[in-house]
Amino acid sequence: MNAQLKKGLLEFCVLAALIPSDSYGYQIIKDVSRCVAISESTLYPILKRLEAGEYLETYSVEHNGRLRKYYRILSKGRTYLQEFLQDWEQVMGIYRFVKEANERG
Numbered sequence: 001m002n003a004q005l006k007k008g009l010l011e012f013c014v015l016a017a018l019i020p021s022d023s024y025g026y027q028i029i030k031d032v033s034r035c036v037a038i039s040e041s042t043l044y045p046i047l048k049r050l051e052a053g054e055y056l057e058t059y060s061v062e063h064n065g066r067l068r069k070y071y072r073i074l075s076k077g078r079t080y081l082q083e084f085l086q087d088w089e090q091v092m093g094i095y096r097f098v099k100e101a102n103e104r105g
Contacts, residue, residue, distance in 0.1 A: 010038060012084050014046050015055060018073040019081075022059075025069070047071060055080055 010032070017023060017031040025043060032038045050056045055077035060067040 006036065007042075010036065010042065011046055011050060012081060013038075014043065014050065015073055015077050015081050018056060018071055018077070022070045022072045024071070028071070050077065 013032045013036060014028060017028050023031070025040065025047070028047075029038055029040065029043055032043075047056070047058075051058060051071075053076075054074060056071050056073050058069055058071055060069050062068070
């Protein structure tokens, strides 16, 4: 997959991973990795961008004597995901056009 395309889609995967419940870095990696490979070095810059854009917020919780940073999706993040889903219909139309043209030869 094109690296730039993958990078853009990973933002939506990270936000989607936070819909069911707040989560922390390692768990987000496990959740997102079910559909696409993601590493810590990729995840944390995405989380910082999403936080700077006010799509998510962070808070810390003590876990086994250490503070663990949790991430929570905000309403702006949910709206961003809804817009992505609406835009994706147009992307799928482009995909079908390119695929059909390729099949025709």
